[in-house]
Amino acid sequence: MNIFNRNQFDVAVAEWTNCCSDYQKIQSLIPTNYVFTFDSEQVTWLKNYNDYNEFCAEIGVFNGQLVAILCPMDANGQKLIVDAFPYSILSELKGDLRLVETEQYKVIKNAILSKDLQRIDYDSDTYFPISNKPMLEQDVALEAIESWRNDAMTWFYRECSEFKGSRIFRKFYVPSEDLIASKPGLYKIVCSFGLKFSQVYQRMLPTLIFISFYQDLQNSGSIDSTSNTYDWSQPCPPLCPFNYNN
Template sequence: MNNLNREEYSMALEGWIMAKQDIKRTAELFPPNYVFNLLPEQVQWLKKNNSNKEFCAEIGVVQGRLTMILCPLDDKGNKISVGEFPYCAFEPLENDLRLTEIQTYTVIKNALLSKDMRKIDNDSDTYLPITNQPIMEQDKAVDSIESWQSNNQDWFYAQFKEGKSKSIFNKFYVPSEKISQADADLSFVCSFGFKYSEIYQKQLPALVFIAFHKNLGNGSVETISNTYDWAKPCPPVCKIPDFGTDE
C-alpha cells in the first residue's frame, strides 16, 4: 500500500495548489482514460480509521503525477490525525470497465380455494426491485464519465478564463456507507465525471466509484449495482469545519 508521511502529504497538497494555477500543467495531469485504483487493503484501512458518513479524497501531486489521498474523518467531520496517508496514483485504465446493475423482479401468485376446495380466484403481482442506496443508475454513470472525457479541458479553461483557479476542486467528500460494510475482497476504480448541480445551476466535477467484488451478481430480491454514489467536490461543496480551505 502506497503511503505518504505527514511532510509528503503536505507537499502533495501544495503541489496540486500550484499545478492548478497553470492551464498547461493541469492538462498534463489529466490524460484521457486515466483512473484511480482503490485497492482492497486501502478500502480496509478506511473502514478501520473513518468514523463519519463520508470520508475525504484529497487531490495532490506526487512525483509529478496526480494522486488521490485518503483522509479519514471523525464523527464531527474533522480530519483524523494519522501517521501515514494512503494514496492512489492516476494511471491508465488497463482493462475494459464493466458497470453492472442487476435487477431481480419478484412475481407473487395467489390462488383462492373455496371451502369445498374449488378454485374461485387467482391473480399475480409483479414487484419492481428494491434499490439499495447509495447507487447510481448505470446510464447516468456512463454519461457522467463520458462527459468528463470529452469536456474536462474546456471546463478547466473556463475556470482559468474567469480567473477562478481557486474554484477548482481540492478534495471530494465521498459517501462511506459501502466502505464501512466492505469485506477484504472489495476494490474500486475511481473515475472523474460531471454531474449537474441544481443548487449551483451548473456542471460540477465528481468522482464516480465503481466497485468490484467476487460475490457481485449472485442474485437477490434487491437491485445489485457496482456503481456507487458520486463524490462531491470542494470547492464549491465545502463542509464545516474546514470552510473550503486547504489547511
C-alpha cells in the first residue's frame, strides 16, 4: 500500500497548489487517459478511520507525478489528524475497463378466468425502472469521462490563462458510500476524472468517477451485473465546505 507520512503529504499538496497556474506543467502531469487506482487495503484503511458521511481526496504532486491522497474525517467533518495517508499515482490503465449497468423491469400480467375456467381477459404492463440516487447512469458517466479525455486540456488552459489557476480543484469531497462495498469481493476501485456541466455555476466542472471491481468469489465465471459507476465527488474549489482549509 502506498503511504505518505505527514511531511510528504504537506509537500505533495503544496506542490500541486504551486502547479495550478502553470499550464505547461499541468500538461505534463495529467495525461487525460490516466486514472487513479485504490486497492482493497487502502479502501479498508479509509473505512476504519473515517467517521463522517464523506471523505476528502486531496490532489498532490510527488516525484513529478500527480497523486490522489485519501484523507479521513472525524464525526464533525474535520480532517482527522493521522500519521499516514494512502495515495494513488495517476497512471495508465493496465487493461480495458468494463462498465456495467443493470436495469430491472417489473412486468405485471393480469388474467381473468371465468367460473368454468375459460380465459376471458388477459393483459400485460411493463414498468420501467427509476434509478436510485447513488447510481449514475452509465451513459452519463461515459460522457463525462470522454469529455475529460477530449476537453480537459482546453478547460485547464482557460483556467490558467484567465483565472491564474485560482478555480482549479485542490481536492474533492466524496460521500463515504462511494468506497463502501455493496457486496463481498471488492478488490480495487478505479477513479477517473470527468467533466460535467454544472447548472449552478453554468460552466464545466471536474469530477471524480469511482468504478468498483469485484472478484468472482464463487468461481462461477458469470459476468457481474451490478451497476458500479458513481458520480458523487465535488471539486474544491468551487464546492468547498466552510471548514475546507482544516
